[in-house]
Structure formats: structure tokens, C-alpha cells
Amino acid sequence: MKVGIGYANEPDPLLSATRVIGEAVETGGISRPGLAIAFCGGQLDPDAYLKGLQSHLGMDVPVIGGSAIGVITNEHLSYRGYPATAAVLELNGIQCVVVSQTGLNGNERQTGRKLAEGLPDHTSDGLLFILYDSLKIPAGGDIPPVLNASAPLIEGIEGALRPYVPVFGAGLISDYGFAKSTSQFCGTFSATGSAAALLLSGNFQYYYRIMHGCSPLDGVYRKITKMAGSAIYELDGRPVVEIIDGLYGSGDWHHQHPVDLLTIGVNHGRRFGVPEEGSYVNRLITGILPDGKGIGMFEPDLEPGMEIQFMLRDGKKMIESARKNATELMAQVQADGKKARFGIYIDCAGRTGDYSNTPIEEAEEIQHVLNKHGTPLVGFYSGVEIAPFLHKSRGLDWTGVLLVLAE
Template identity: 35%
Template sequence: MRVGYGRSPDPMAAVRQAVAALGSAADSPQLLMAFSGGKLDPFAVRAALGEVLGPVPVVGGSAAGAISRGGYGYSGFELGLVAFDDPTTAPQLLVSRGLEVDERKAGADIGAQVRSVVKQDQVVLLLFDSVASTQPPKLHYASSIVAGFNEAVGNAPVNLLGGGLLTDMNMSGAWVFDGDGVSKHATVALVFPPAVSAETVILHGCRPVSAFMEITRIDGATVYELDGEPALKVIERMLGLPIGGGRGQELSLVATLGQKQGDPYAPYDEKSYVNRLILSADAAKGSITLFEPDFEEGALVQIMSRDNGLMLDSVRRGVEEMNRTVRDGDNLLGLYIDCAGRASARSGSSIEEAELVVRGLDANVPLLGFYSGVEVAPFDGEHSRPLDWTGVLTVLRRRR
């Protein structure tokens, strides 16, 4: 597996840079994975890839930015490539459309396709359009897609990883490379052969700043009440934010709503939390809208502060853990699915946490990452689930 990276406002120039960085190969790759900045025209990028590499299936899509050893950034002009050359480790591509009709059914459709081809414990990379519409703003909910996927897959031995695609940090749009062209409202799955295994660490960075509170009124992703009070009022009071101003944007930058898994009274462990970013707030209704609709009435949650120091420490620990895990073995590819909100331009961190991954991960592991809208990874030994404000670092390896 070869990695290439380029950056240019000109799609053909970006493609030529990234393809040159791939290096030479005896034959065309079996499959090409591409993550293209949102300011690059997707049809021009796809056409340029075909012109330079020939009729190679291209899968992936839009990203707020790309991450590699050759460079990283989120200007919107980045292009990251992975060439899968070896047919014994190249993934099989599956495609499902119809997210705009029913996200859960679309997830179930791709899950059923995966179940039909999985023979033993296999790694699956799921990529999907995160933005349903911009007017009005609406997301394709990852929790619905993954729930449908998990139901359809059932007890099939699947190691599911993935990410939601978007064009920029403002969620202005999204699109998918589906193998043949460019699609909207689509989901793709890459099913790796049994010869490929995956090691994964989830990088966090939030800490609780409130006691447990009960969600006493919720509708989908919109939380109206916490402990019987308007949710927005409770959160702003606890965070010391003034009521008024651009409260939705302010809250999304500083806090999430977290649900602790397992024993609520166990000592703090960042890995025990599933956090949900705050998408918007409604002053008139006193409500907040989360990125996902998977919290329920009666759930105990805490306000979580997005802590840049904890985030960087989590990255350092996670990369060290990964290096120990993959020290011995045939490592094929490092993949970093990084929440766009963790970038310095969004988080305010003085250090780019992606740079810590680039510099810290074993230099012998080829690395490509992309800035995502949501991340999907195995959680707490159960089915995989979508996560917010995390970095999911995975190393694909040849199974012994």
C-alpha cells in the first residue's frame, strides 16, 4: 500500500503531485482511495486521476483536509491517496445509495452486502456523506447509518472502522467517490481480505465539568431539558457563558454532552465516554441540538469540556501504545480519521495534534489521514459506534 499527498488549487496539479508521491509500481493499483479537499472540484479531480492513472476504481471522497508524512493541512486544496497494489490485501468495494430517503435502511443495505461477502474476521472501512443539506442545515446521522449496519451484519465477524465525509469545517457540503464517479447521499464500504487485520486506538480529549444530569426531554437530536430545566440555560450556567450572542457556535467550540458507559461511579477514564458535539442552540426554546440522535430520555449525561491539553496528551499516549502494539509484524498502512474540530483552527490548540501523529507514529508505517465529520470505531468490546471529537488511529497489518 502506497501513500501520496499533494496540494494545489489546480486539481490536475494536486493529482500529479499526489501520484508522483505514490512512487512507481509495476502495474496500475487494484484500487485507489482518495480524500480530496472541499475546494477542489470533485469531477475535475476524478477526471485527472483517470487521465494520470487510467481506469482505476477510486473510492473515498471529500475531506476538510488531509494528513500524511509528506504534508498535512485543511486549506481545502489537499489531496491524499492510497494505492492498493497487492490483490491479497486490496479491499473489495461495496456501494449503497439512498441516505436522503432513509439513513437506517441505507446502513442496513450496505451491512447486508458486507455480511454476504464476509467469510471470517475481516476489517471493514465505512465512508459516507455526512451532509444531507445545507439549506436547511441537516446531517446524515452516523448513528442511524451504523445502527442499520450493525443490525444487518448481526453476528458476522466484522471489525468496523469509518468516517463521515465533509468538504470543510463549516459542513458546507460532502460527496463520495463511489468507484466509478462522484455521488451524493452515498455510503461505501471497503471489505479487506481475511489476510488483513487492524489495530486501533481512539484518541480523546474531553473531561467532565458537571455532575450527572438526566435528560428529561429530548426529540431526536434536540435536547430540550436537563433535570427539568431548559438544556441551554443549564449548560450556559455551568460553563459560565452569557446567555445571548452566538451561543450555538460558542458551545460547539468549548463543550460536548457526554454519556459514560459502564459503571457511572467508576474512576474517570476518557475511554469510557461517548461524547456528542453541540451542533446548534435555540435561545427561544432553550434547547441544544447534538450531532447525533442516539441519546434518549432518562439517560444520564455530563457536560464535557473540550480540553486541548488532554487532547494532546491523549494523542501522545495513543501513539505510544500503537507503536508498542505494531513493533513486530508486517504493517501495511496507518489510517488516521481525525475529527475536523480537533484542528488548531477550530480547537484553538497551539499545537496541531495531527502533527503529533505524523511525527510520533513509527516511521516505517505508511500514513494517511483525513479530517472527518464523525468517526466510527469499535467501542468497549461491542459493536462499533460513531464518536465525536476523537481521532481514530488504525494500523492495517498482514495477519500472521
């Protein structure tokens, strides 16, 4: 496997594509491109960018990717202007297939099932990389967005995936306000309201780590006593808005979409004792509901009767987690006698330095570690991150997922 990475930040999507592909082919020494993984910031025209990529790669090279808040490479990290990137892969015996399905906004589970059923026969030695449109209905004014859920999509995929392979990927967004449509690159075309999947198999080994960065606010467990869909109305029989007003000391958070600092966590580990970041699944709060009686969640996978904790986003812990996990992952690759050929970093858009108010970018830790090992890196800022976690593939929030392919 050979991989080249390209980057540009140009308002002209065709010029951007030309520079991205030129740099990727040159730095990777690519002579026979077999796959491209490409992303562009929400201000760049994604359809024109894809067409520009195809004008250089040819229509027989599948492109998977789409819109993002920003992009990450070995040398660049940007969510301002018109950032764009692509990884161009020369597969050298590794098999790849890209399939896609529309209709995500109507039924996530059915879309996932059809996506998996569209995959060809494969062995269990590979992985599935999926990208889907996070946005079902855009936000408007003080009305929070309606989002597509990762849980039923993944359940639909896994229910039809034979044999099973691990599922990685992301829900794509193009702006922090959840107001702009999001494009998915589906092999040879771009679409919205869709899901695309890349099946990779062959002579490679994958490694991954999940970077966290939240701490329990007060250690108090609160039971969900009233909710509907992805909206929570009551905890322990009390209005959830009233509880959060008390935590903030005001109602200023009512105007935040999504809510700053505070998330909701479910602890899958020991109930008491020192909190372990790897035991928590966290969920972003998209904002207060229009009627002011509840809060919206980024994923509708919580249920009445579940116990949750309020979590604080911890910038210091986030950066430490990125450094520690990336270092340990690359050490494991070396210990196994493998060579890391390619890294993909799926990073929650809430983890940017601007959004997290941190002095440095946590993704710089990923850059430093992979650059030390000479490993090509492509990354993007997402709405939802997907990886195997606690015995199943899950949609995650406020995480970074580092996936490394080695030979």
C-alpha cells in the first residue's frame, strides 16, 4: 500500500482539487491510484470539488468522503476558509469496494441493511468504513436541528453484514450551526441524505484507539424519567431544563446550539470509584427544545430508566488522551513488527481549539506522533464518530478515533 496526502485552502473548488491531487500523487509516489478518501470544508462547493478530483483521477477511481467542518493532514489543520484534502491510495493487492444508499432521512435502519446487502462477498479480515449525512432537518433560528441517528444505521448494517467486519466511520456535518446541507462522496457521485460504505480487505492489519476528554461534573447519577425520541424532559422527576439552569446558574445556555461545556454520559464501567474515560459513552446536547420544556440529544439511543451523569468537557484531559493513545497505538504497531502505512483521524468538531477554548489543537498531538513514524495522515472534523467500543460498533460524541492501517 502506498498513500499520498494533498491539501489546499482555495475558494475555487477546481483549483483546490488540482492542488490536492498534485500534492498527493507527488508525495505518495502514486502511479496507479485505486482509491481516494477526500473531504472539504463546508464553504467549498463539494460537488465541484469532487468533479475536480475525478478530472485528475479518472472515473474508475472511487472517491469516498464529503463535507466536513475542517480537515487534518500531517502538516495542516484547518477549519477556516476553504480547507480541502484527499488521501490517494495505491492499493497493491488490497481490495476495496464502495457502495451507497439514499433514503437515510426516511429510515436509518433500512438504509443500513440495504447498504450491507449491497456489499459483495468478502472475508472477515477487513473493515467497513461508513460515512453518512448527520443532518435530517437543518436548524432554523432557535429551533435545533433534527439529526439522523447512527445507532439504527449501524444496527441495520450489522444485521445484514455477513461475515461480520468491524465498522468505523462518521456522521458528516458542514457547519457548526447545523444549517447547511451536507454532501457525501459515494464513489462516483455526491449526494445528500445518503450513506456510503468502503469495504477494505486483504493483506493488512488495522489498529485503532478512541480519544476521550470528558469528566463527570459531580459524580451524581440521575435517572431519565421522561423522554421521547432524542428529547429528554425529566431527570429524577424534575424538569431537565430547570436542573441545567441550576448547574449553569442562569439560562444563558438556552441560546447555545449545541450546548457548550456540558454533555451527558452513560457509564458502562464500575458505578463508583475513579472514573475511567474508556467506560463512558457521551452524548452532545443539541440545545433546548423550541417549547423550552426539554433538551435535544445528538443521538436518540437513551431510554427512560437509564442512569446518566452530567459530564464536563475537559480540554486538558482531551489533549492528554490524544497524546497517550496515539503514542500507545504506534508502539503496538512496532511491537507487532508491522509498518504503519496510513492513518485516518475522525475528530469530533467540538474538539477544535476554537470550540474547546484550548491553547493548542488536540489533533496536533496526532500529527506529532504520526509524523514521528513517517505515517501519512488524513483527518476531518465530524458530527459523530463510529468505532468498535464496549463489544460493539457505536456512534460516539466528543471523541477522536484514530484508525491506522499497517502491513
